[in-house]
Amino acid sequence: MKELAKTVAESLDLSKVKGDFNAFKYVEHEIGNVEPNGIGIQINNYGSKSDGCNPPADSATGGEKETMERAEVLTGNKEFMLILQKAVNQGFCRQDGWQYKWSVKVEAAYFASLASERFNLSKRKINGKPTVSWVPFEALFGLSDLRTAFNDYKQCKTALVREEEIDKLFE
Secondary structure, eight states, X not given: OHXXXXXXXXXXXXXXOOXXXXXXXXXXXOBTTBOTTOEEEEOXXXXXXXXXXXXXXXXXXXXXXXXXXHHHHHHTOHHHHHHHHHHHHTTSEEEETTEEEESOHXXXXXXXXXXXXXXXXXXXXXXXXXXXXXXXXXXXXXXXXXXXXXXXHHHXXXXXXXXXXXXXXXX
């Protein structure tokens, strides 16, 4: 087994590879430490726009420009920005460049749900009720999976101590 691993490692040019290697072991019939199917190595190229070493600028998290464009629907709204400034003043979040970093994800999700409804950001309805437009908020807050945090809150009423204070931001 060591010889196989050594041969594989020597045959690969790893000088340009950065990041993690994921290895797995598949053993169908192990008899006295003999592993018939050996090891596997996965190298993630991140798609055709990459040099294989670094993810492209427009990968899943989005490039800086694209992310800023997603948030413009919010940052271009003066009333929204006044409400967001109240959130900053009350310590819910802090400004970090053009983004606003929230200390509690579920509070960011709850805020986003209220703002989406208040400013009619939804493009569709489910059962006659507008859905929350999560993308601009995820871009502006630098967070992902706000929908999951919000759904967890709704189903379990988890970790949202300051709900009333967030409601008052919109008054």
